Amino acid sequence: MKVFAGDDKALLAARHKINEEFSKNKQVQDEDAIKALVKLGEDVERELKTQIIQAKQIKPGVFQAKITNDTLKLDNLPYNESAILEEPNPGRPCCQSKQENK
Numbered sequence: 719m720k721v722f723a724g725d726d727k728a729l730l731a732a733r734h735k736i737n738e739e740f741s742k743n744k745q746v747q748d749e750d751a752i753k754a755l756v757k758l759g760e761d762v763e764r765e766l767k768t769q770i771i772q773a774k775q776i777k778p779g780v781f782q783a784k785i786t787n788d789t790l791k792l793d794n795l796p797y798n799e800s801a802i803l804e805e806p807n808p809g810r811p812c813c814q815s816k817q818e819n820k
Contacts (some may be wrong), residue, residue: 720767720786720788721766721767721770721772722772723772724772725772743755767786767788767789768788768789768790769789769790771783771784771785771786771789772784
């Protein structure tokens, strides 16, 4: 309700998914399995609260984002084109070359 407040379509989709998952697992009786499912639900809730934001377009090309106290906020560094190496450093192997050798 908090993450999707005011967004009836998202609230309906979330409610549908919650009911679908509950119905799929309602026959589970093993206590450890139930605890694992509850933990999964709590993890999903935390992920939604911290990673999802609502944004609405207030005029063409301009959006207003709804950021909550729960929203994870990280430092946002501007793109620095000079930080990209034109050619790989000959002294250091490229991580992609490791994948190619496998």
